[in-house]
Amino acid sequence: MRTVLIIDKETEMHESFRVIFGASYRVLAAVSGDVAMEILQHESIDVVMLDMATTGLEVLKDIRNAYTNVNTIIITTIKNINDAFEAIKMGADDYIIKPLVVEDIQPTVDRLFSSKEMRREMVSVCSESELELNIEFNNIIGQCPAMQDVFSTIIRAARGNLPILITGESGTGKELVARAIHAKSQRNTHPFIVVSCPNLSDTLLESELFGHEKGSFTNATDKKIGRFEQAHSGTIFLDEISEMGLPNQAKLLRVLQEYEFLRVGGVKTVNVDVRIIAATNINLKTAIAKGTFRADLFYRIHVVPIHLPPLRNRREDLLHLVNYFILKYQKECHSKMKKIHPDAMESLGKYHWPGNIRELKNVIERILTLYGDQKTMLYEHLPEEIRRSNNHVTPLQSLNVMKLLETSSMDETVSSIEKEIIENALQKAGGVYAKAAQFLKTTKRRLKYKIDKLGIR
Ligand SMILES: Nc1ncnc2c1ncn2[C@@H]1O[C@H](COP(=O)(O)OP(=O)(O)O)[C@@H](O)[C@H]1O
Ligand SMILES: [Mg+2]
Structure with missing residues (x-):
């Protein structure tokens, strides 16, 4: 059974904890820091709970230094919440x-173990044979419910010929999904043609899409077959369709309605049988409101919408994706990496991934290239922007302000925190305003103003 050591000068508290932990933990108790240190020398302790009114932060420091494997929980009052803040900074696990x-106490201790157990374990990268490659779906990784929905839409959509609109931020896998739809459709023995709309001016895009007749404009020395004709019997993928100009949108609408068009400078209609898949990373409704996108075209392509969630909302897929990319690029990068340190994984999980899966892929490739001679991916191997963005605990998280908010308003909560901070500083400064202001990195005038406003004496 795991053992909890309580440090509290009031012996009634020892009894309370014995009752609370009952059958779950063995409880030992000490009335002072000295007694606790004695006990720690002779007993194997899993958690120490320190009452701040009994011991100071010094005892916490001693325990942290001498017994690194022991978990520590601080017991304090809301008035001395700063102690908890300091304690967490010194490495205490919770407060x-x-x-x-009573109902909060055991879960707090239990939580410590569940997270600790997870933390100690390195995450192993699975072997290639274990990796459940989603070959059926073009190796798209997606265990989260939103992606499972996407897979079933892919199956349904692949059967028909309706146009498809794929939305999602850049790097979320829109092109990958478009290819999967094509691969699962009856058109899969015919071409899959990609046209990136933003790369070309309106006139060039027109001749790219629809082709041109010889002599139709100055540089048109030969007849050109456009992408629509090349995609005949297959699928055309129109990437970032919002960037297409209005005249081309009109022409595209006609293709969607009649499956026919004219080459630039042509007089004969060309008929095609093409599946159209469009993608956009901007909200087309906004573009319609601005007048840069035709509403009728939108409704025409919006028949089967597929939305891909950003990576930051797909935490459950992150490990699978990391795994997948480590295996995918190990040969290319001559990498031996097989494990991920939990701190590295945690940090990847906290990052907001503006470039989504494309960015993750690049990050893993870079780590394998630079550190592939090592077995374990460490936090230190992560690019600086990832480490920088998440290695600080926000005050909100560390103070558990949300808990305070359950019983008081925002203003009351903020004031009470301010009050605590100032009172604490005044105490440390022996009541000298100038010194307290120094602690608080503010001016004496501003401190005085706050003291009056908050009614501190
Ligand atoms: N779910 C996924 N599983 C595996 N790889 C993915 C996934 N989504 C995207 N990728 C990879 O990420 C990169 C970006 O995907 P892409 O389809 O080009 O995104 P988008 O078109 O939305 O910008 C590609 O290399 C792609 O193979
Ligand atoms: Mg793309």
């Missing part, structure tokens, strides 16, 4: 606020 809420 509990007095008066104790």
